[in-house]
Amino acid sequence: MSSIETRPAGRPARPLSPHLQVYRFSWTMAMSIVHRITGVALYGGTLLLAIWLVSAAAGKQSFDSVQWFFGSFLGILVLFGFTWALWHHMLGGIRHLIWDMGLMLEADNRMMLARVTLIGSIGLTVLTWIVGLAVK
Template sequence: MADNKTSQPAALTPALRPLSPHLQIYRWQLTSVMSILHRASGIALSAGGVLLVWWLVAAASVPEAYNAVQNFLGSWLGVLLLLGWSAALFYHLCNGIRHLVWDTGHALDLRSTYVGGWAVVGASTVLTAIAWVAGIWHWVG
């Protein structure tokens, strides 16, 4: 208020407070990115649920229907989607546990949110890698 250049009353001059973040100039942080990814992975997993039901209904249906799903899942697009969905599942699972811990009122300080955040990134990456190594191992062997 002291260095107002105009003679307007203080109530009419815009206060020099920080504005709400503009996405273009927003400095990304682990915590906000993980929050957005939790939502995005949840939406992706909902779409994955459609595939699960398609697969189960096809298995209960005629062989042609089941083979159509298996052929799609074996294509490069199918494998890519499965890779994405498995990563989304492990991420949403690990970060969901982080959210459940928060719901008990624990680990809400800044340091814990970062330690937990990196733990979730590491755990979901390792679990996805283990699942794919095991899956390929089982497929080959």
């Protein structure tokens, strides 16, 4: 059966697209979704960075308030998530760059790159925080 059906009047209908239920969930699909989510999260993180810089320019009281938030458990959790989103999005971009060069397009290589993106982003996030806290 063709993916283009005809209407009774003889005019061709629009091509039928497969529904999401047709696809089997995979690592590459998950990493694609997470890559988009981290891209949106980076906007929020950039806004937090701008708030921090503006508070530094606004004076000691303003800066101390923002520093208090970033030093709280919630603030540290947000900063940790921002760090992970930054690493994950960067590694996802490198993964897409590799694919754009026509490399590692076979199914097993795509799955391996997706796993490396996730595991690498977690490892680099933890390493970043260990180094950051050691320098502090």
